[in-house]
Amino acid sequence: MSSTRFTVIRGGRLLDGEAADILVAGDAIKEIGLPGLAAPEGAEAIDAADMMLMPGLVNAHTHGDASLAKGLGDRLSLELLLNASPLTSERFRLEDKYLAAKLAAVEMVLSGCTACYDLFSEFPAPSPEGLAAVGQGYADVGMRAVVAPLMADRSFWQAIPGLIGSLPDALAAEVDRVTAEPAEASIAACRRALKEWSIDRDRVRLALAPTIPHHCEDSFFRACRELADEFGVGIHSHVAESKVQAVVGMRKYGKTLTAHLDDLGILAPDFTAAHAVWVDDDDIRRLADQGATVAHNPTSNLRLGVGIARVRGMIDGGGLNVGIGTDASTCSDGLNMFEAMRLANTVSRIHSPDPADWLSAEQAIEMATRGSARGLGFDGLIGALAPGFKADIVFLDLNRIQYLPLNHAVRQVVFQENGSGVKHVMIDGRLIVRNRRVLTVDYARLRDEVVCANDRLRLENEDAARLVRQLEPLVGQFCVGLAKEPYHVNRYVGA
Numbered sequence: 001m002s003s004t005r006f007t008v009i010r011g012g013r014l015l016d017g018e019a020a021d022i023l024v025a026g027d028a029i030k031e032i033g034l035p036g037l038a039a040p041e042g043a044e045a046i047d048a049a050d051m052m053l054m055p056g057l058v059n060a061h062t063h064g065d066a067s068l069a070k071g072l073g074d075r076l077s078l079e080l081l082l083n084a085s086p087l088t089s090e091r092f093r094l095e096d097k098y099l100a101a102k103l104a105a106v107e108m109v110l111s112g113c114t115a116c117y118d119l120f121s122e123f124p125a126p127s128p129e130g131l132a133a134v135g136q137g138y139a140d141v142g143m144r145a146v147v148a149p150l151m152a153d154r155s156f157w158q159a160i161p162g163l164i165g166s167l168p169d170a171l172a173a174e175v176d177r178v179t180a181e182p183a184e185a186s187i188a189a190c191r192r193a194l195k196e197w198s199i200d201r202d203r204v205r206l207a208l209a210p211t212i213p214h215h216c217e218d219s220f221f222r223a224c225r226e227l228a229d230e231f232g233v234g235i236h237s238h239v240a241e242s243k244v245q246a247v248v249g250m251r252k253y254g255k256t257l258t259a260h261l262d263d264l265g266i267l268a269p270d271f272t273a274a275h276a277v278w279v280d281d282d283d284i285r286r287l288a289d290q291g292a293t294v295a296h297n298p299t300s301n302l303r304l305g306v307g308i309a310r311v312r313g314m315i316d317g318g319g320l321n322v323g324i325g326t327d328a329s330t331c332s333d334g335l336n337m338f339e340a341m342r343l344a345n346t347v348s349r350i351h352s353p354d355p356a357d358w359l360s361a362e363q364a365i366e367m368a369t370r371g372s373a374r375g376l377g378f379d380g381l382i383g384a385l386a387p388g389f390k391a392d393i394v395f396l397d398l399n400r401i402q403y404l405p406l407n408h409a410v411r412q413v414v415f416q417e418n419g420s421g422v423k424h425v426m427i428d429g430r431l432i433v434r435n436r437r438v439l440t441v442d443y444a445r446l447r448d449e450v451v452c453a454n455d456r457l458r459l460e461n462e463d464a465a466r467l468v469r470q471l472e473p474l475v476g477q478f479c480v481g482l483a484k485e486p487y488h489v490n491r492y493v494g495a
């Protein structure tokens, strides 16, 4: 006798506007059919009248560790955010790592995101225990995640040529003391974590995130590639996010960052390039030829003032796969995939007066679901409502004002939904959110734990905060200088 649990979702509408019932068997969609679809006896019925059913959004790029650092800064460039990174999670205890991941997961599921690629940072290096705690945070909420330890063997200040030398002696000595762990230690920790991983890999799995090309020695990247191949996991790195990075890359490698990674043998179908704002046509061709994914994070790009990626050129120029991400709570700022999806669509319009060059609503939703899913390594499993796919389903409340009246489902989801219409969220066939409440988490307790941890961290970070504030004008000025150097592509408007 089969013990499969059946659920039938009745009376909902799909994104094409059609009424449909969905039969879920265990964790997957078994059948989608006309209203009145036959279901096995004993199947649990969920009433989806006045609701639109869409695939869960997939966040292609975020950093769960930053969820405790909301409101960290205002006019911060990417480089100033990196300068302030000691204030994000450097002092985390093991329980803080679990808590930060859980908080991020709760925020995401409440706004209709059912899976994410989390580049979680541990200081000074990843640990199997830390990664397990982060994974458990997601597992306890019931959200799907790829957890990739963010790694480097150079500090931010060491990675930018000339930066430390430009600082007054006392400050230079302070930042020079901050050294990253050797690559061997990080790789060994990842190897152990990959071997010992005990969480269901269909739900939460590991990947590797050597953070930024010039923050890591070439040998570090090669070691990541070997480890990724050995364990069949992905690699995710920030590639040409800012003009500063593009300029530094060209100076250091004599070629673009993408060409450098390609020549090192890092690009592959399991590789995600986050941002890819300052990439040229050859870079796009290389990424596409290797079957890689770009994680486009328009909210973050706007917030950090790094310019806007030319996504349309990526999709057209050789069919590069593009997913959409929010990036971190310190730069997106909400982990809201509806917002990211809408911005991805609207900012595509700054590059050309010809509407044929802009992204369509359909393309935006495709990137935020199937595109991101491919980046996470879940291609064909999540990102669509179809038989055989995991039952990761968002129920949107059609009584909300954004759907009054309902004229075009896809357009109204992309252009008008802000997450407030999310009523229920199902992941792996189980309701995680019902009537806008996360069922798997005691929210009051989570709130108390977050406030308590944050109060402690603020005290512990006082000295670090003083140093960050002293460095800020100097680092800012030096990096703006680099950003004013000529580069062969331009991603600023009106520059």
Ligand SMILES: [Zn+2]
Residues within 6 Å of the ligand: 061, 062, 063, 119, 238, 274, 327, 328
């Ligand atoms: Zn990032």
